[in-house]
Amino acid sequence: MLITLSRVIIICTLLSLPGYSLANINSEQLRSELESLFTSEQAKDIFWGLSVIRVKDGTELFSLNKEKRFRPASNMKVVVAASALKALNAEYRFQTKLFADGKIKNGVLEGNLVVVGSGDPTFKASEVSAWSKKLRSLKIKEISGDIIGIDTIFDDQKTGLMWSWDDLSNCYSAQISGLQINSNCAEVVIRPGEDGEQAVIQKLPNTSYINIVNQTTTGLSPTELEFKREEGTNRIYIRGIMNRRSGPISKWISVNNPTLYFATLFKEDLLRNGIQVNGDAVDARDTGYILKRSSAYIVAERRSPMIKSIINDFLKYSINLYGESILKSLGFIYFNTGSTYNGRLAVNLILKQYKLPEDVLFIADGSGLSMLNMISPEYMSKLLYSISKSYYYRTFFDALSTSGMDGTLRRRLNSSDLKGNVHAKTGYIRNVRALSGYIDTVGNERLVFSIFANNYNNRLDNAEYVIDRACNILRSYGGDK
Numbered sequence: 001m002l003i004t005l006s007r008v009i010i011i012c013t014l015l016s017l018p019g020y021s022l023a024n025i026n027s028e029q030l031r032s033e034l035e036s037l038f039t040s041e042q043a044k045d046i047f048w049g050l051s052v053i054r055v056k057d058g059t060e061l062f063s064l065n066k067e068k069r070f071r072p073a074s075n076m077k078v079v080v081a082a083s084a085l086k087a088l089n090a091e092y093r094f095q096t097k098l099f100a101d102g103k104i105k106n107g108v109l110e111g112n113l114v115v116v117g118s119g120d121p122t123f124k125a126s127e128v129s130a131w132s133k134k135l136r137s138l139k140i141k142e143i144s145g146d147i148i149g150i151d152t153i154f155d156d157q158k159t160g161l162m163w164s165w166d167d168l169s170n171c172y173s174a175q176i177s178g179l180q181i182n183s184n185c186a187e188v189v190i191r192p193g194e195d196g197e198q199a200v201i202q203k204l205p206n207t208s209y210i211n212i213v214n215q216t217t218t219g220l221s222p223t224e225l226e227f228k229r230e231e232g233t234n235r236i237y238i239r240g241i242m243n244r245r246s247g248p249i250s251k252w253i254s255v256n257n258p259t260l261y262f263a264t265l266f267k268e269d270l271l272r273n274g275i276q277v278n279g280d281a282v283d284a285r286d287t288g289y290i291l292k293r294s295s296a297y298i299v300a301e302r303r304s305p306m307i308k309s310i311i312n313d314f315l316k317y318s319i320n321l322y323g324e325s326i327l328k329s330l331g332f333i334y335f336n337t338g339s340t341y342n343g344r345l346a347v348n349l350i351l352k353q354y355k356l357p358e359d360v361l362f363i364a365d366g367s368g369l370s371m372l373n374m375i376s377p378e379y380m381s382k383l384l385y386s387i388s389k390s391y392y393y394r395t396f397f398d399a400l401s402t403s404g405m406d407g408t409l410r411r412r413l414n415s416s417d418l419k420g421n422v423h424a425k426t427g428y429i430r431n432v433r434a435l436s437g438y439i440d441t442v443g444n445e446r447l448v449f450s451i452f453a454n455n456y457n458n459r460l461d462n463a464e465y466v467i468d469r470a471c472n473i474l475r476s477y478g479g480d481k
Contacts, residue, residue, distance in 0.1 A: 024442055024478030027061050033473045034062050042462045042469075049452040051381035052474065054445060055388050055438070061447070061477070066378040069360050070452035073427030074318045075380060075434040076368035079361070081311050081399065082383060083347045084326050085392040087333070094120030094304035094329075096179070098131055101296040104140060112145035112279065113299070114291050115262060117179025119153050119338060120304045121325040125182045125205050127302060128266045132273040134300045143270070146279035148289055149263040151178030154328045154338035156285060158257075160365030161340065162372050164430075169229040169236075171252035173369060176324040177259050178338065183321055184258040186210050188236065188251050190225065192244045193218040199242035209264045210255060215239040227251050234261075259283045308395045315399040315425055316407035320367035327366030340365060354386040368427060380436050380450035388438070388448065400424055400437050403471075413471055422471055424449075431455055433463040439471060443478035 025033065030052075038048050050064040095118050102111015113135075158175035159168065167173040174184040187204040199216040216225065216238055225240040234256050242249075255261045263281035270277050282289065304310065314322035324340075331342030334349065344363040357379045364370035387396050401407025403422035404414030413422050424437025436450035451470055453463040 023476055025473075025476050026478065026480050030473065030477050031062050033476075034064075034470060037466060037469055037473065038064055040466070043466045046456040046459060046463055046466070047454040048466075049377040049450075049454075050470070051377035051448075051450050053381050053385050053448040055385065055448055056445065058385055063378065066381075067357070067360065067376055069362075069374040069376055070434075070454050071371055071429070071432045072368055072373055072375045072380070072436075072452065073429040073432040073434050074320075074368040075425055075427040075436050075450070075452075076363065076366070076373050076375070077315055077318065077323050078380065078425050078436060079347060079351070079363065079375070079383065080323050080327050080366045081315055082387055082396065083330060083350045084307060085311060085396055086390065087330060087346070087350045088307050090306060090308040090392065090395060092307040094118045094122070096120050096123055096302045096304075097298055098300040099291060099296040100299050101291065102145065104138065107139050107141040109135075109140050109143045109145070112148050112289075113143055113266075114148045114150060114284075114289075114296065115179060115266065116150045116291065117153060117177065117259070117262075119178050119180070119325045119329045119332070120302075121180050121183070121319075121321045122304045122310060123181050123262075123302065125265050125269075128181075128269045129273070130302075131266070131300045132269050132275060135270070135275060136273060138299070140275060142276040142278070144278050146282045147263045147267040147270070147277060148282045148284050148287075148291075149179045149259040150284045150289075150291060151259040152284070153332055154178035157340065160324065160367065160370050162364065162370050164369075164371075167369075168231070169227065169253055171254055172320050174254040174321050175256065175258055176321065176328065177257075179259045179262050180321070180325070181258065181262040181265060183252070183319075184261065185252045185254050186236075188212065188227070188238065188253060189248050190216070190238065190242060190251070191248045192242045192246050195219060195244055199238075201238060205265060205268075207265060207268060209261055210234045210236055210253075213237045216242055218242050218244050220244065223249070225249065225251075227253055229253055229256070232256060257283060259285070308399075311395065312399040315396075316401050318408050318426065320369060323366030323368070325366070327363070351383065354383065356382050356386070369429065371429070377450045377452055381448050384436060384438065384448040384450065388446075397423055397438065401426065413468060415472075418471060418475055421475060427452075431457060433460065433467060435467050435471075439474045441475055441477040441479075445477065445479055447474055447477065449474055 052062040099114040171185040327343035328338040330346040332338035334346040335342040360376035362374040364372035400423040401409035404419035408426040427434030433453040456463040
């Protein structure tokens with residue numbers, strides 16, 4: 001009897017350790033383990049939602065508040081990505097076009113250079129140099145007019161619905177535009193100066209578009225810096241202490257008016273390449289300029305990577321700007337106006353044939369930053385199940401982060417049992433933690449799961465612990481005989 005009791009104590013102790021999982025449990029044991037987990041001390045005072053489905057036959061193995069609506073954070077990206085892959089050819093590309101609206105005479109373009117955006121979120125500042133070189137190859141030495149950016153493929157709503165105002169300086173809350181460059185952000189690199197002097201700050205790219213206000217001091221105190229862009233401007237305040245022995249610190253800051261940012265960077269690159277520009281960098285919305293296609297001609301264009309490649313980076317690295325751009329693009333493709341509202345209508349139309357639960361999805365943005373986004377665990381799990389039966393499943397699956405290996409899960413769920421066996425999308429905003437995707441079990445089955453933790457207040461560690469523990473339990477499912 002003593003031996004039996006000792007074994008029970010050992011087993012109970014093992015089960016309480018993080019990362020430990022049972023082996024080959026059946027569905028009844030699975031439900032029992034999950035019920036115990038979500039009523040445990042670590043799970044209390046958190047609003048939980050969970051839905052688990054077996055991929056091979058669609059059987060629901062477990063649910064908790066599956067019909068309730070939860071804030072999904074970046075799990076909203078799953079909905080947007082699935083809609084894009086379903087609606088668009090996997091080889092779909094954004095196209096940004098450069099027009100000239102005047103004739104070239106004796107090396108002078110007697111008119112404007114006009115960039116027409118398509119909402120491409122992948123355009124980099126380095127790529128405008130190829131356009132400058134193309135113009136030089138055409139023997140153009142001077143532009144008599146302006147460098148004009150046109151972004152009207154999207155509406156002029158530059159931020160998502162109810163985005164947190166104090167996040168708007170951060171690159172993850174970059175403004176949205178039909179003409180975009182460098183993720184609509186600028187990098188600042190800060191290094192220590194001499195003792196008692198200001199830190200040394202470098203702008204990348206080195207552009208007149210942003211203005212740095214250096215309110216720093218170099219000293220012996222620990223480094224403590226604040227970066228803030230003044231609302232409605234491109235004046236960036238950097239305040240605080242830089243330790244004299246500190247290495248360089250890099251920070252990406254969002255810019256105001258990405259369209260004008262693009263036009264400015266292009267003009268500056270033209271000047272560096274020896275092409276004189278007599279006019280200004282201009283946002284067409286500010287002047288009312290309209291491109292007359294009948295008299296203009298394409299000088300150059302840039303095609304983005306294929307949408308399947310964009311989706312890969314979007315999901316694996318949770319790039320917010322990609323979500324907003326894709327959602328508005330779907331709105332334009334389906335309803336001829338690239339707005340979040342039309343994107344929402346397009347997504348509902350695209351996913352309608354999947355027969356997903358109704359009245360539990362509200363799309364406030366394409367990234368999940370908004371606290372107004374809502375979805376139920378059942379909707380998410382059934383969407384993931386439907387994706388598993390679709391022609392684009394492989395592309396979607398490969399774009400998810402892999403536990404302990406890459407993306408936002410590269411340092412998470414990395415025990416020997418879980419590493420490489422969870423493919424999922426993470427989600428994290430204030431008081432929201434989420435994880436949805438697929439898990440391969442010890443019984444060689446694949447499960448769909450969606451877990452939401454809302455309103456956890458100061459219990460972030462507990463929320464993440466319980467989610468990770470649930471993955472251990474799901475991994476242990478061995479099937480039913």
